Amino acid sequence: MSNYQPSTSSSADPNLGSLGPEYRTQVAEPESEPVSVPHEVMLLLLAYLPLYELLAMSQVCVLLRDAVNEEVLPWLNVVVDRTLSSRLTDEILIKVTSKANGRLATLALMDCVKITDDGLRRVAETNPLINKLCLTGCTRLTPEGVIRAVKTLSDHHPHSLTTLQINGIYDINKHHLQTLRSFLPLNTELQLKQPLLFYHTYRNPKSPGHWQSLRVIDVEVCRLCEEVRMVFDCPRESCKRRECRGCSFCIQRCEECGGCVEYGEEEEAACSDVLCSACWLQLPKCDVCNKPYCKTHTSLGYSASASAGFICDVCRAKFIQSLCDDLEF
Incomplete structure (x- = not known):
């Protein structure tokens, strides 16, 4: 036994x-x-x-x-991704972070929609050594609540917060951004060393966590719409100019390569994402509609038994509907 x-x-x-x-x-x-x-x-x-x-x-x-x-x-490094984000509440977060005994260094909360300003404040008060703070998609947080938490950390250890990610928090304006930047270790030399941010890398689910980014803060003021959003660079050599830099609302970008795509020149894909002509030509196409999936959504396709290709979910749904209509007739 x-x-x-x-x-x-x-x-x-x-x-x-x-x-x-x-x-x-x-x-x-x-x-x-x-x-x-x-x-x-x-x-x-x-x-x-x-x-x-x-x-x-x-x-x-x-x-x-x-x-x-x-x-x-x-x-010491608490990272809550989408596997737990929908279940995380203020009380659970406080209990988890308390296990670090005040030595918590990284707090990364991705899409934790139940976390409130009060919960974040309590964590900041009991963990003054946090140097990386990621709050992307935490929609119940307010700009004022984030500022209070960052100020609490700064009061204990000025400019010790080296990374702040706040994309997805609603109603952040220029004044909020300026206030947050005053608590961060930003200077001219450090700003010049900020790494480029590419749209396709950010959107790739297999890329490293964004909380590991070398950027001090992930959002800035878009020069085109003057809103506080994530601003992306263009990876194309021919487009490394000021005019091609902007948020995803102002400049359309290819899901595969991250390059800028002029409105009206985008190629049609089986998913809702935008593709440039060069990437569209290289991707496998649906056997019926001749539209490709971007690499992020290739799992939506269905293998075609009669060929080495695939059938997109839209064409498959139309085919099943036509069969049902024939049976009813």
Whole structure:
């Protein structure tokens, strides 16, 4: 009989977690020789796990649960992505960030629509060492609430906040932006070193998290519409000029290459995204309508059994509808 026990047992060996049950049966430690602490390598690995996996790891066994709850290192960088964003509330956020014991360095909240100004303020007050703050898509936050949180951090350690991401927060104006910039370590030399921001890289779901961006702040005033938004550069050598730089509302860009596309010159795609002519020619096309998907939406296509191509979801829906109409007739 196997000595392996579920999470309620104190004798579970975390080093066997990724092995099959047959192997665990053969090598599990006897109950008379319990392992008192997880291996040091396991503790180091915990710091690199996403929050969702870190919480799941705490359910494996008692030893890992205690390690996750008692170790500070895994909680110094809290990144909440879309797997948990819809469930995160103020109280849960405060509980999670409290595990860092006031040493939280990175707080990245992506599309956490339940987080309020009060929750952010409380986290900022108890974690004055935050140097990276990402609040993209947190639509319940207000510009005034973000300013209060940033000011709280700045009062403890002036200009220690090196990254601030606030794209997607509503009603940010020039005055709000100017106030936020006054708390950030911005100077002429640093502004000149700001990396270029390309539309297709930002939109790519497989690209590194935007909270890891080297930019001090992700938004600025678009010179065309004078609104506070993300402003993108053009990757084309021929377009590296001031006139081609602007927000996505003012300058249309190709989903594949990020290059600017003149209105009326965009190519039609099977999805709703914009493609330039060069990228349109290179992408696989639907066998019926001869329209391509951008690489982000290739999973929407259906394999065509009679060829190596695919059928887009629109053409497939039309085909199914025509079959239903014929049966009714």
